[in-house]
Amino acid sequence: MTQLPATKALVQQALSRLSGSTVAITGGAGFIGSTLAARLSDDPTIQVILLDNLHHDAVTDTPLLRRPNVRLVRADVRDKVAVTEGLRGAQYILHMASIAGVDTVMKMPVLTMQVSLQGTMNVLEVAHEMQQAGQAVERVIDFSTSEVFGRYAFNVGEADATLLGAVGEARWTYAVAKLATEHLACNYWKQYGLPTVAIRPFNIYGPHQMGTGAIHHFVRRALRGEPLILHNDGSQIRSWCYIDDMIDGLLLVMVRKEALGQSFNIGNPRSTVTIHQLARDIIRLSGSSSAMEHLEWNFPDVELRVPDIRKARTLLGYEPLVDLEEGLARTIAWYRQQPVITVVNETHGGDPRPNVG
Numbered sequence: 001m002t003q004l005p006a007t008k009a010l011v012q013q014a015l016s017r018l019s020g021s022t023v024a025i026t027g028g029a030g031f032i033g034s035t036l037a038a039r040l041s042d043d044p045t046i047q048v049i050l051l052d053n054l055h056h057d058a059v060t061d062t063p064l065l066r067r068p069n070v071r072l073v074r075a076d077v078r079d080k081v082a083v084t085e086g087l088r089g090a091q092y093i094l095h096m097a098s099i100a101g102v103d104t105v106m107k108m109p110v111l112t113m114q115v116s117l118q119g120t121m122n123v124l125e126v127a128h129e130m131q132q133a134g135q136a137v138e139r140v141i142d143f144s145t146s147e148v149f150g151r152y153a154f155n156v157g158e159a160d161a162t163l164l165g166a167v168g169e170a171r172w173t174y175a176v177a178k179l180a181t182e183h184l185a186c187n188y189w190k191q192y193g194l195p196t197v198a199i200r201p202f203n204i205y206g207p208h209q210m211g212t213g214a215i216h217h218f219v220r221r222a223l224r225g226e227p228l229i230l231h232n233d234g235s236q237i238r239s240w241c242y243i244d245d246m247i248d249g250l251l252l253v254m255v256r257k258e259a260l261g262q263s264f265n266i267g268n269p270r271s272t273v274t275i276h277q278l279a280r281d282i283i284r285l286s287g288s289s290s291a292m293e294h295l296e297w298n299f300p301d302v303e304l305r306v307p308d309i310r311k312a313r314t315l316l317g318y319e320p321l322v323d324l325e326e327g328l329a330r331t332i333a334w335y336r337q338q339p340v341i342t343v344v345n346e347t348h349g350g351d352p353r354p355n356v357g
């Protein structure tokens with residue numbers, strides 16, 4: 001096998017290839033979408049469309065929306081007419097609109113499934129119609145989740161079996177709906193040649209995150225000197241992937257032909273810790289005097305989740321470069337600069353639940 005050049009060089013090549021194109025991001029006002037939009041729109045020749053209903057909003061009143069090559073379309077992915085309008089002219093479509101965050105998923109499982117299933121069906125149908133009308137659709141990237149691997153997932157690869165949790169446990173509605181969309185995206189490639197790819201992000205963190213991710217909660221609490229609340233004994237294990245590495249992975253998936261019709265784990269297996277260790281690291285790195293408190297939590301949880309990323313390494317040249325210590329330091333520095341550490345959508349007294357992801 002030929003040796004791929006270093007990830008950064010490949011990412012640079014990817015950005016050059018995207019020059020002059022139009023990129024539509026559903027869910028583009030969220031954490032990952034807005035960060036990708038910022039990276040893409042640094043190139044003034046790339047037009048970026050953010051299609052989002054602002055359920056989460058990391059873009060209003062930010063410099064991103066003042067860029068002439070970034071446009072926000074406020075719309076719901078469940079509305080096919082709006083999706084048709086919003087995706088018009090895009091060569092690259094990244095579909096990440098979703099109810100993300102275990103808290104909201106458990107409260108609104110029907111909405112979670114609707115957004116995932118109807119939204120993805122709409123995006124794929126519209127992209128297919130665009131293609132049939134002779135428009136150049138270069139890529140449609142569907143966002144799945146690492147939750148498809150279930151409660152115990154050590155070094156899981158893309159070809160490993162996915163697991164479906166028990167019916168009646170609201171948490172698994174997110175994974176089951178995402179898995180269905182992944183099959184759907186793959187089948188649009190197989191049956192119609194629509195150039196789809198599915199992504200399974202493994203616990204992404206960094207500046208601009210919203211919702212109920214553990215790092216988002218822990219950092220804000222640590223900076224406020226409030227106790228960090230861990231579920232049960234905090235022995236759950238996760239691999240944490242810094243947002244910049246995620247964006248590099250996406251840029252590679254957008255342009256490399258080897259990605260077509262495939263699913264990819266995007267994560268950082270080297271940054272694997274227990275939730276307890278994560279909380280300790282955040283307290284130490286933020287110089288906080290916060291205590292740690294343990295809360296009994298009797299809902300299904302993912303106990304262990306570590307990705308195998310060999311497929312992304314081999315086919316894309318993807319390599320996560322930011323280790324946990326460095327990523328946490330950057331994240332804490334960003335939160336410190338925020339004028340007010342606001343509590344967004346925190347509906348359960350600030351109890352930090354490890355994100356679905």
Ligand SMILES: NC(=O)c1ccc[n+]([C@@H]2O[C@H](COP(=O)([O-])OP(=O)(O)OC[C@H]3O[C@@H](n4cnc5c(N)ncnc54)[C@H](O)[C@@H]3O)[C@@H](O)[C@H]2O)c1
Nearest residue numbers: 027029030031032053055056076077097098143203204357
């Ligand atoms: N962050 C992670 O660790 C992680 C892990 C696994 C999977 N994912 C997936 O990656 C994608 C992006 O996640 P994120 O962390 O940026 O989450 P996010 O919540 O910040 O972004 C999701 C966006 O989707 C939008 N949205 C929700 N319902 C919508 C609707 N009906 N119509 C239009 N827009 C709607 C929200 O307003 C939000 O801006 C999601 O599909 C998520 O499921 C993320």
